[in-house]
Amino acid sequence: MLVAAKEKQGIVGGLLPSLRGATGPLIGLIVLCLFLTFATDKFLSIRNFLNVLDQITVLGVMAVGMTLVILIGGIDLAVGSVMALAMMVLGYLHVVAGVPMGLAIPLALLVASLNGLVAGLLITRFNVPAFIATLAMMSIARGLANMITDGQQIIGFPTWFNMMAIVRFGGFLTLTVAVMVVVFIVGLLYQRYRHGGRVLYAIGGNAEVARLAGINVQRATVLVYVVCSFLAGLAGMVLAARLDSVQPSSGVSYELDAIAAVVIGGTSLSGGTGGIGGTIIGVLIIGVLRNGLNLLSVSPFMQQVIIGAVIVLAVTAETYRKRK
Amino acid sequence: MTTRSPILSLRGIQKSYGPVKVLHGVDLDIHPGEVVALLGENGAGKSTLSNIISGTVQPSAGEMTWLGKPYAPANPRAAMDEGVGMIHQELKLLPKLSIAENVFVGRYPMKAGRIDRKAMEERARSGLKRLGLDISPDRLVEGLSTGKQQLIEIAKALTLNARLLILDEPTAALGGEETQLLFQQIERLKADGVGIVYISHRLEEIRQIADRIVVMRDGAKVQEFDSGDVPVRTIVEAMVGRSLERMFPTLPAPTDEVTLEVRNLSSPSNTFRNISFSVRKGEVFGIAGLMGAGRTELVRAITGADPISGGEVLLRGKAVTPRSPIDAIRNGIVLVPEDRKLQGVVLEHSIAENIGYANLGEISRNGWLSSRRIREFAEDYITRFGVKGRGGQNAGELSGGNQQKVVLAKWLARKPQVVVLDEPTRGIDVGARSSIYDLIMDLARAGVAVIVVSSDLEEVLGVSSRIMVMAQGRQAGILDRADANDVSVMELATI
Numbered sequence: 060m061l062v063a064a065k066e067k068q069g070i071v072g073g074l075l076p077s078l079r080g081a082t083g084p085l086i087g088l089i090v091l092c093l094f095l096t097f098a099t100d101k102f103l104s105i106r107n108f109l110n111v112l113d114q115i116t117v118l119g120v121m122a123v124g125m126t127l128v129i130l131i132g133g134i135d136l137a138v139g140s141v142m143a144l145a146m147m148v149l150g151y152l153h154v155v156a157g158v159p160m161g162l163a164i165p166l167a168l169l170v171a172s173l174n175g176l177v178a179g180l181l182i183t184r185f186n187v188p189a190f191i192a193t194l195a196m197m198s199i200a201r202g203l204a205n206m207i208t209d210g211q212q213i214i215g216f217p218t219w220f221n222m223m224a225i226v227r228f229g230g231f232l233t234l235t236v237a238v239m240v241v242v243f244i245v246g247l248l249y250q251r252y253r254h255g256g257r258v259l260y261a262i263g264g265n266a267e268v269a270r271l272a273g274i275n276v277q278r279a280t281v282l283v284y285v286v287c288s289f290l291a292g293l294a295g296m297v298l299a300a301r302l303d304s305v306q307p308s309s310g311v312s313y314e315l316d317a318i319a320a321v322v323i324g325g326t327s328l329s330g331g332t333g334g335i336g337g338t339i340i341g342v343l344i345i346g347v348l349r350n351g352l353n354l355l356s357v358s359p360f361m362q363q364v365i366i367g368a369v370i371v372l373a374v375t376a377e378t379y380r381k382r383k
Numbered sequence: 384m385t386t387r388s389p390i391l392s393l394r395g396i397q398k399s400y401g402p403v404k405v406l407h408g409v410d411l412d413i414h415p416g417e418v419v420a421l422l423g424e425n426g427a428g429k430s431t432l433s434n435i436i437s438g439t440v441q442p443s444a445g446e447m448t449w450l451g452k453p454y455a456p457a458n459p460r461a462a463m464d465e466g467v468g469m470i471h472q473e474l475k476l477l478p479k480l481s482i483a484e485n486v487f488v489g490r491y492p493m494k495a496g497r498i499d500r501k502a503m504e505e506r507a508r509s510g511l512k513r514l515g516l517d518i519s520p521d522r523l524v525e526g527l528s529t530g531k532q533q534l535i536e537i538a539k540a541l542t543l544n545a546r547l548l549i550l551d552e553p554t555a556a557l558g559g560e561e562t563q564l565l566f567q568q569i570e571r572l573k574a575d576g577v578g579i580v581y582i583s584h585r586l587e588e589i590r591q592i593a594d595r596i597v598v599m600r601d602g603a604k605v606q607e608f609d610s611g612d613v614p615v616r617t618i619v620e621a622m623v624g625r626s627l628e629r630m631f632p633t634l635p636a637p638t639d640e641v642t643l644e645v646r647n648l649s650s651p652s653n654t655f656r657n658i659s660f661s662v663r664k665g666e667v668f669g670i671a672g673l674m675g676a677g678r679t680e681l682v683r684a685i686t687g688a689d690p691i692s693g694g695e696v697l698l699r700g701k702a703v704t705p706r707s708p709i710d711a712i713r714n715g716i717v718l719v720p721e722d723r724k725l726q727g728v729v730l731e732h733s734i735a736e737n738i739g740y741a742n743l744g745e746i747s748r749n750g751w752l753s754s755r756r757i758r759e760f761a762e763d764y765i766t767r768f769g770v771k772g773r774g775g776q777n778a779g780e781l782s783g784g785n786q787q788k789v790v791l792a793k794w795l796a797r798k799p800q801v802v803v804l805d806e807p808t809r810g811i812d813v814g815a816r817s818s819i820y821d822l823i824m825d826l827a828r829a830g831v832a833v834i835v836v837s838s839d840l841e842e843v844l845g846v847s848s849r850i851m852v853m854a855q856g857r858q859a860g861i862l863d864r865a866d867a868n869d870v871s872v873m874e875l876a877t878i
Contacts, residue, residue, distance in 0.1 A: 251753070251754070252751050252752060252753055253747075253750055253751065253752070254743050254744070254747045254750045254751075254752060255750070257736075257739070257740075257743055257752065257757075258740075258743065260732065260736070261729060261732075261736075261740040264729030264730075264731060264732050265725070265726075265728075265729045265730075267725060267726050268725075268726055268727065268728060268729050268740070269729075269740065270688075270708055271686075271688055271708050271718060271720060271726055271727075272708070272712075272740045272741040272793065273708050273709045273712035273713075273741060274709075274740065274743075275709060331729065331731060331732065332731065
């Protein structure tokens with residue numbers, strides 16, 4: 060019976076199988092939506108749904124990178140700081156140095172990626188534990204972000220930049236949401252259908268088995284940290300567009316939100332299982348939860364407590380299910 | 384047979400996991416002062432049965448009696464408190480703690496609310512001494528040889544004052560001397576009236592240690608011998624349920640063409656030095672030696688897993704000295720590593736994925752692939768190698784023999800020229816062993832140069848056409864099949 064269901068899922072093909080293993084979080088998301096539909100009169104509307112999407116863009120983009128890192132059994136604590144650094148580089152280059160946006164954005168993303176490169180090399184070449192390497196990068200990137208303007212914010216971006224986060228093309232899709240959706244789809248396809256994506260599961264499952272199987276573990280590891288930092292930078296671009304300004308204190312503790320989304324989505328911190336499909340659900344759960352709690356006028360402090368409880372619930376439910 | 388009442392009686396013990404029944408009503412009595420050898424292939428139910436006795440697993444049906452009283456331990460701790468000691472096949476020691484701490488973990492001797500370190504060390508020291516181990520109990524477990532760690536596990540059980548001791552493959556990692564030491568201890572425990580359940584795949588030692596033999600197959604007790612002195616072949620036949628024509632297959636004749644040549648190979652850590660040999664196409668080349676002789680390190684270096692500090696590796700005359708596993712694999716030199724669970728397969732991933740990991744390049748087109756394509760690719764090898772399992776099943780659910788077949792399958796899909804097998808049958812039961820030997824011979828017949836490293840002397844003698852003996856990192860000599868026997872090999876290994 061179970062076997063038949065499993066095989067059937069495989070035949071369905073497409074992106075649906077990406078959610079395999081994330082059925083628990085998916086059920087949680089549905090239950091949450093049903094609850095909010097009945098508990099508030101504003102929740103179930105297209106307008107509110109679009110709001111939720113707008114609100115999760117930064118977290119969504121960042122969490123995809125974090126998923127890849129956690130999938131190989133690593134961790135990246137620097138993403139929040141790297142995001143702030145990328146934003147400040149963007150602001151400095153465009154507003155202060157007069158570099159056109161078309162060049163400033165790629166350069167900001169490059170700076171972000173370099174952070175990941177450094178972290179990745181520290182981890183693979185010098186055997187620094189990922190936790191420590193990225194903890195160091197977190198501090199370094201935050202310091203650099205602050206140094207650019209001595210802690211001041213930068214404003215003065217072109218109007219179209221902010222419009223990316225406001226104008227809804229076709230009546231529903233802002234460009235920033237589109238960026239997130241593209242990141243989701245590329246991430247899902249990469250993880251599931253690309254050589255390089257499958258390799259991550261092997262590394263997370265057992266790095267020594269992967270190495271002996273002829274997988275270039277070091278290269279893949281560095282690449283994953285570079286991609287994660289690149290996406291943190293991209294999340295920074297999205298946030299800059301949304302805020303129409305950049306400040307070095309942006310993204311504090313965002314790394315923890317990203318880790319929370321990944322974990323709620325069913326990816327194991329020990330690596331090797333889970334994936335971006337689950338993370339998308341995890342991001343949606345956090346987004347819907349925040350939105351719903353706001354609609355219910357729950358205080359932001361209470362919201363933190365509830366989100367903490369949800370993390371515990373998600374992980375224990377998953378562990379319990381596995382044991383059965 | 385002893386007339387004393389048994390310490391432990393099992394009646395009609397059954398165990399099912401969902402619809403799968405792994406034990407079909409087993410009866411077993413263990414009397415004080417006897418060693419019952421519990422034999423059977425992997426998957427026969429030995430481990431489940433011992434887990435039930437030690438409280439790790441609860442039976443689905445049946446009852447147990449301990450010293451005349453009903454016995455149903457809810458967890459290992461409850462069994463331990465009754466006096467059941469279990470020594471697991473996989474070592475469960477904490478590497479960063481001292482020997483004494485490991486021996487007493489979870490039940491530290493207390494004094495005035497604090498751990499009495501002095502008493503702990505004293506008792507640990509005496510436990511070690513009883514096993515003839517001259518190591519300080521302050522020492523960290525990390526860095527001790529597997530054999531020593533095994534003895535510490537046993538010391539741990541000894542300090543429990545167990546009435547019943549279950550030993551699951553205690554000698555798998557022990558050398559001859561350590562094994563004899565263990566046997567002396569078992570004799571002493573017997574004299575003290577301790578009942579012992581002894582699980583082992585080394586059938587030769589059963590005759591030496593067992594008072595009774597119980598053979599299990601497919602979750603049921605199939606035969607019982609009231610003496611340990613039963614011919615190995617009779618036991619094996621009971622285990623596999625058919626009569627055995629032969630233990631080792633006939634060796635194919637190697638060609639004259641040299642496939643692999645190793646010249647003056649040395650390791651940076653000096654675990655082996657100046658090793659030179661060559662393996663011909665279609666030849667099975669054995670490497671024998673005692674533990675710590677540098678065999679594993681040597682073959683890991685040849686396959687790029689460990690660094691090389693000097694010398695070279697040639698493949699059909701071309702220098703291919705590998706710097707990484709990737710280098711070696713590209714040249715068709717592959718390793719079936721010593722430790723399947725840590726180096727061979729990802730236990731939590733499916734069989735298909737495990738086979739896929741070494742072949743993603745071939746499975747993917749322009750870097751694109753899908754689970755279905757991996758499954759289809761693997762399915763072919765799963766049937767060809769007779770792996771008992773479905774492609775979607777986790778490798779961790781397989782028996783050791785089937786896991787080993789998965790490791791072999793993942794390499795053979797790449798059509799290698801040199802296959803190195805390090806301890807290919809360690810922890811694998813006799814019936815499954817011969818199918819591994821058959822696979823080795825098939826490889827040789829197909830023109831692959833095969834290197835087999837084994838601590839099992841009979842095995843290395845049985846499958847190799849030439850044997851290199853290593854001793855303390857040196858190459859002690861290379862013997863032709865005709866000149867190789869246990870005496871000549873051991874002579875070289877101990878010089």
